Amino acid sequence: MASDSEVIPLLPTTYRNRQHMVRLVKADVQAFLEFELDVTRLNVIHDWLWLVGLPTSPRALHYQRLKKREIVVTEQLDLHLVWRPTRILIKPLPRFLLCPQFWQCSICPDRDLYCVALGFLLSYVALIEREVDFHIARSLDLIPSDLTWAGWLALAEEISHTPVNRRFFYGELRLGRLNWIYRLVLGKPRGYLSGCTTYGAFMRDNVNSLITLFAYTTIVLSAMQVGLSTQLLADNYAFGMASYVFSVFSILAPLSAIMIIVLLMGFIFIINLLRTLRIRGKRIRQGAGV
Secondary structure, eight states, rough: OOOHHHHHSSOOSEEEOOTTTTEEEGGGGHHHHHHOOOOOHHTTTTTGGGGOOOSOOOOHHHHHTTTTOOOOSSSOGTTTTTTEETEEEEOOGGGGGGGGHIIIIITTTTTTHHHHHHHHHHHHOOOOOOOOHHHHHHHHTTTTTOHHHHHHHHHHHOOOOOOOOGGGGGGOOOOHHHHHHHTTTTTOOSSSSSSOOOOOHHHHHHHHHHHHHHHHHHHHHHHHHHTTTTTHHOOOOHHHHHHHHHHHHHHHHHHHHHHHHHHHHHHHHHHHHHHHHHHHHHHHTTTOOO
C-alpha cells in the first residue's frame, strides 16, 4: 500500500458519506473510494436501462454544446452523464485516476472498484474525442489543469477497454425516465433525482403537467357537444354513451389528480420528516457536529 505522502495529495481532504457526515479522506481511503465510485443506484435497475439510454459511448463534449446542453458539474458518479433536454451532468475526472501508482495500490486489488474506475475513465475517452473537447473540459475544470493534450492522448492509448462495470454498458441516461423507473419499479416517490427543492415547486411542476391534459379534455368535450347537436350523432347510442362516460371522467379526473398530488406531497413530507429525525437522532447519539 502506498504511503500517505504518496496518496493523500491526489485526494480531496473531506467527503460526505451516505449518512451525510463529513469525513476525512485520510482516515479511511478505501471507504472514500467505495463511496466515490459507487454506481449501485444504477446497477439495481440495470435491466431497465435500455429504456433510459442507448448501449453506446457518450457523445463528445463539443456535441453536447451543439445540442445546446449546459454542462453541469456533479461529484456523484451515479449522476455522471445523466441528462435533461437543456443540461447534462458530468463528474470531473479525479486526479487520482491519472496516477498509475494509485491504481496499482488502491484500485486494481479490488475488482469492483477497478471495473467502475475503468468504465468512468473510458467515458472520458469518449467525451474528449478531439482537441476542442479537451479545451472545453479544461475550461469547465473537468480535468486537472496540469494535464496536457499530448499527455491525454498518451493516456487514452494505454487504457484497456475491458472489463467495465455494467453501468458503463450505457452512455448518456435520460433523467425523466430514470425518475419514472424509480417511482414505478422501486416505489420511490421522489424518483432518481428530484428537481424540486420546495413543496411549492413540487406542486407547480405536477400541476403544470396536468394543464395540457385538461386542455385536451376541454377540446374533446367541446367536440362531443358539437357532435351531439348534429342530427347524425344525436341519435347515436354509442356516441351518446361515450360522451356521457367522458363527461363524468372529465369531472372526476382533475379532482382525483389534485388529491393524488396533495397525498403524495404529504407522503413525501412524512418521509423527509422521519429521515431528518433519524439523522438528528444518530448525530445526537454520536455527539457529532457536521
